[in-house]
Amino acid sequence: MNDLSLIMPEILLTGFVCLLLMVDVYRKPSSGDVTFWTAVVSVGIVLVSIITYWPAEKSTGFSETLIIDPMSILLKLVLLISLLFNFFYAREYFKRSAKGQSEFYILTIFSALGMMVLISAQSLLTLYLGLELLSLSLYAMVAMERDSALASEAAMKYFILGALASGMLLYGISMLYGVSGTLNLAELAEYSVKGDQSLLLVFGLVFVLVGISFKLGIAPFHMWVPDVYQGASTPVTLFISSAPKIAAFAMAVRVLVDGLPGLSIQWSAMLTILAVTSIAIGNIVAIAQTNIKRMLAYSTISHMGFLILGIIAATAQGYAASMFYVFIYAITSMSAFGIIILLVSKSNAPELISDFAGLAKTRPWISFISMVVIFSLAGVPPFAGFWAKWFVLKELIASGSVLVAAVAVIFSLIGAYYYLRVVKIMYFDEPGPDSHVSSQPSLGAYVFTLNGALILLLGLFPGVLMHYCLVAMQAY
Amino acid sequence: MFEQVLFYVFASLVVISATMVICIKNPVHAALFLVLAFFSSAGLWLLLEAEFLAIALVLVYVGAVMVLFLFVVMMLDINLAELREGFARYVPVAVLVSVGMLISLGSIVGGDNFGLDKIAGVEPYPSDYNNTKVLGLAMYQDYIWPFEVAAVILLVAIVAAITLTLRTTRQTKAADPDHQVLVRSKDRLRVIKVMPEEEE
Numbered sequence: 105m106n107d108l109s110l111i112m113p114e115i116l117l118t119g120f121v122c123l124l125l126m127v128d129v130y131r132k133p134s135s136g137d138v139t140f141w142t143a144v145v146s147v148g149i150v151l152v153s154i155i156t157y158w159p160a161e162k163s164t165g166f167s168e169t170l171i172i173d174p175m176s177i178l179l180k181l182v183l184l185i186s187l188l189f190n191f192f193y194a195r196e197y198f199k200r201s202a203k204g205q206s207e208f209y210i211l212t213i214f215s216a217l218g219m220m221v222l223i224s225a226q227s228l229l230t231l232y233l234g235l236e237l238l239s240l241s242l243y244a245m246v247a248m249e250r251d252s253a254l255a256s257e258a259a260m261k262y263f264i265l266g267a268l269a270s271g272m273l274l275y276g277i278s279m280l281y282g283v284s285g286t287l288n289l290a291e292l293a294e295y296s297v298k299g300d301q302s303l304l305l306v307f308g309l310v311f312v313l314v315g316i317s318f319k320l321g322i323a324p325f326h327m328w329v330p331d332v333y334q335g336a337s338t339p340v341t342l343f344i345s346s347a348p349k350i351a352a353f354a355m356a357v358r359v360l361v362d363g364l365p366g367l368s369i370q371w372s373a374m375l376t377i378l379a380v381t382s383i384a385i386g387n388i389v390a391i392a393q394t395n396i397k398r399m400l401a402y403s404t405i406s407h408m409g410f411l412i413l414g415i416i417a418a419t420a421q422g423y424a425a426s427m428f429y430v431f432i433y434a435i436t437s438m439s440a441f442g443i444i445i446l447l448v449s450k451s452n453a454p455e456l457i458s459d460f461a462g463l464a465k466t467r468p469w470i471s472f473i474s475m476v477v478i479f480s481l482a483g484v485p486p487f488a489g490f491w492a493k494w495f496v497l498k499e500l501i502a503s504g505s506v507l508v509a510a511v512a513v514i515f516s517l518i519g520a521y522y523y524l525r526v527v528k529i530m531y532f533d534e535p536g537p538d539s540h541v542s543s544q545p546s547l548g549a550y551v552f553t554l555n556g557a558l559i560l561l562l563g564l565f566p567g568v569l570m571h572y573c574l575v576a577m578q579a580y
Numbered sequence: 581m582f583e584q585v586l587f588y589v590f591a592s593l594v595v596i597s598a599t600m601v602i603c604i605k606n607p608v609h610a611a612l613f614l615v616l617a618f619f620s621s622a623g624l625w626l627l628l629e630a631e632f633l634a635i636a637l638v639l640v641y642v643g644a645v646m647v648l649f650l651f652v653v654m655m656l657d658i659n660l661a662e663l664r665e666g667f668a669r670y671v672p673v674a675v676l677v678s679v680g681m682l683i684s685l686g687s688i689v690g691g692d693n694f695g696l697d698k699i700a701g702v703e704p705y706p707s708d709y710n711n712t713k714v715l716g717l718a719m720y721q722d723y724i725w726p727f728e729v730a731a732v733i734l735l736v737a738i739v740a741a742i743t744l745t746l747r748t749t750r751q752t753k754a755a756d757p758d759h760q761v762l763v764r765s766k767d768r769l770r771v772i773k774v775m776p777e778e779e780e
Binding site for chain 2: 111118125165166167169170205207210211214217218221227229230233234236237240241243244247248250282301303304307
């Protein structure tokens, strides 16, 4: 009985998604919003069920394949909140482009379910299954826009590279299992601290790390990111750039910190290389992009590099800083794609950065919020993105990696160029002939404003969220 | 001794057939070699006394999945010349990478670390040992949570497949019975009074 109460949110979500499937089958073709509102209410209820169940300490269930600790609860909360934002943006997109696909909501919830399984995995088996549930839904979502050749190509690339990464991960897991004889992360941790056969464990670790890096989209395993971001329809890209990153962070913490603490010297060294390359590649290649989604894809790669800098520090504060970073990144990235969605219309979908020329003249409010979002992505002080970078760098320097921190700062300065260029194009360039007819304020625009306000508020009071991150991570 | 001979026979069969899968020209033959690879791995599992898994592998993969696979291969018109384009160009790099990988993997996965003196072989189970029963108990007691998650993954596969293939709006020509019953002659037939044309 106790075990079942641990997975109450997951059970509720599974139940609701089945209900949603039925609702979607029997709704009238004209009432597309029914599915949307059912999805919103379901996720809302699950959100409440998680909030009411805040455990004092960690508890495991189902023969230690599942763990509920403060970290998992906090991650799930932010995950579901980002899911709600995502629904509103997606509805806005479907309404504007008249390309409604209600399966989007269903597959998104399935994917979120996979993320929740992944977040509270205590065994490598549940970890892998959660990852597959999450990725499988994502592959389908990318391919959903069937008439677009770009989307099919992106889905194909994503699927094949994802399957390859899963294979690598499984091979690594099989090595870890073969050496230690256990799939349980706590037992694996004990084994890794004991220190025998560490060469074989490192061998397994390499493959597992390849899998994790692929899911996070860290260079040199980043090649799928730009194509998938560009090819998938914008709400799908918005989803891929936000929630799965939270899950991938959880996966990294579960495997590396929970499962292999004895190898922290080895994985810190590997992560340092990965982090520095992806910050460099992300920020430099983004400068050359003309497509806004591709630019944001390279920006994601550099942000993910920044995110793992906190894990390199290998302290509780470092993990908390990384967690803070991934939350801020998810919130900011959603609103960055929200800008694109708000400019979509039936005839016109902005893809190029130059499509944003003169936006400040035609849609001043939206371009003001966009400026907030882009400043936050670049890491300009009053906004949340600045604090995310600041906390990570602080922990990195405290742990003694001053050189890495310096490199990261230099590359973010380079990166500031392409972010600020978008602001410059919006505010100082002349609008093109057929651009952005101003439209009625819609629900999506209000959500976008709320999202921007959240970025500003978290920037003014970063301590609140950071406090919860520290509480969640104090066990380490 | 006999078991060791069997192991080496099956293991080399797996390696050879897996290599053939990616090297052979004809896709149908490649699929058949994959069948052989599955079959020999099933043999390896039998040596580990995992007879349920061995039989499941033969039944599910050899019996069902590979047959489907062969159907797909037959239905797709795979242009081999196009697939082979650039093969010769990439061979040196591929050989370099794979030999390097083979040596570095072999140095770790080899007998030094995984020999019988390091990791002992399985003890033979008593004759009343029931692999299927043990597996079932483990699956429904210890691993019930992963098992249920796997079930959800299958559900996603169904939903995703339907989403990607079903196009109700354009492809189906089926008539809605409701509309057919409710139809009245007025909806189908319009009587128009045609006035005789007047001369200018």
